[in-house]
Amino acid sequence: MMIFLSYLCIGVGLVFWFWGTSYLVGQRSVLYKLHSLSVSDTLGSMSILFGLLLRRPREWPLLILALICLAMWNTMLGYVLAYCTARDANDHKITTSAVPGEFYE
Amino acid sequence: MIGHLILRLTIWFLLTANFTLTNIVIGVAIALILPRNVAAPESVKDLLRVLWKIALAIPIAFIEAFEMLFRPHRYEDIIIERVEAKRSPRLIFLDVFLITFTPKTIVLKYHQEGWYEVHRVVRRKPLQQASTREETP
Numbered sequence: 001m002m003i004f005l006s007y008l009c010i011g012v013g014l015v016f017w018f019w020g021t022s023y024l025v026g027q028r029s030v031l032y033k034l035h036s037l038s039v040s041d042t043l044g045s046m047s048i049l050f051g052l053l054l055r056r057p058r059e060w061p062l063l064i065l066a067l068i069c070l071a072m073w074n075t076m077l078g079y080v081l082a083y084c085t086a087r088d089a090n091d092h093k094i095t096t097s098a099v100p101g102e103f104y105e
Numbered sequence: 106m107i108g109h110l111i112l113r114l115t116i117w118f119l120l121t122a123n124f125t126l127t128n129i130v131i132g133v134a135i136a137l138i139l140p141r142n143v144a145a146p147e148s149v150k151d152l153l154r155v156l157w158k159i160a161l162a163i164p165i166a167f168i169e170a171f172e173m174l175f176r177p178h179r180y181e182d183i184i185i186e187r188v189e190a191k192r193s194p195r196l197i198f199l200d201v202f203l204i205t206f207t208p209k210t211i212v213l214k215y216h217q218e219g220w221y222e223v224h225r226v227v228r229r230k231p232l233q234q235a236s237t238r239e240e241t242p
Binding site: 011013015016019029030031034035036039040043047059062064065068071072075078079082083086 | 116118119120121122166172173174178182201202205206208209211212213215217222224226
């Protein structure tokens with residue numbers, strides 16, 4: 001069961017990797033590509049690491065640390081890249097006013 | 106102070122995976138010696154609430170990823186999200202992390218006036234058509 005789950009997680013991670021990376025060669029804006037990149041880089045890699053965690057539970061401290069580092073660094077680097085392309089993003093216009101936490105309701 | 110210590114010791118024990126007395130002493134010493142920034146303290150309740158939101162954001166992020174995978178989100182726009190009142194820099198960092206972690210939304214910029222500029226991808230063209238970019242053919 002554990003082996004099946006670990007392969008499932010690794011498989012999902014690989015699908016995320018290839019799907020997200022495929023958008024990088026498209027014609028869309030950098031910001032648009034960052035969304036699919038966060039699927040492949042962050043979530044795909046986290047899924048693969050979780051699959052490894054199921055296979056090698058003895059190595060949990062390093063794998064948990066790797067998961068935390070991956071989530072933290074990839075997300076914040078995504079923010080930094082988005083910030084750096086903010087000038088380009090000024091071509092957009094602000095559309096909606098949202099209240100805090102609106103996305104998660 | 107206690108929060109810093111717990112965070113540093115957690116990272117130390119995850120790195121070393123060793124609970125011998127010597128390692129604990131070294132870990133505590135390093136956690137105390139490392140410099141820390143002087144930031145406005147936030148209430149434990151606020152911190153726990155954000156950490157709970159981050160825990161919830163993990164399954165939400167995967168659900169959003171599958172949505173993007175199976176139902177293409179072709180449109181993009183920028184919205185403004187207001188920062189909750191009296192947020193410390195640490196909580197603002199966690200807010201930015203929380204929004205950016207979910208794949209449909211990325212914080213572009215945090216404005217000191219109290220709002221986040223958030224870029225998002227959506228399935229349908231938003232009502233204000235002039236504000237969005239369509240997929241190039």
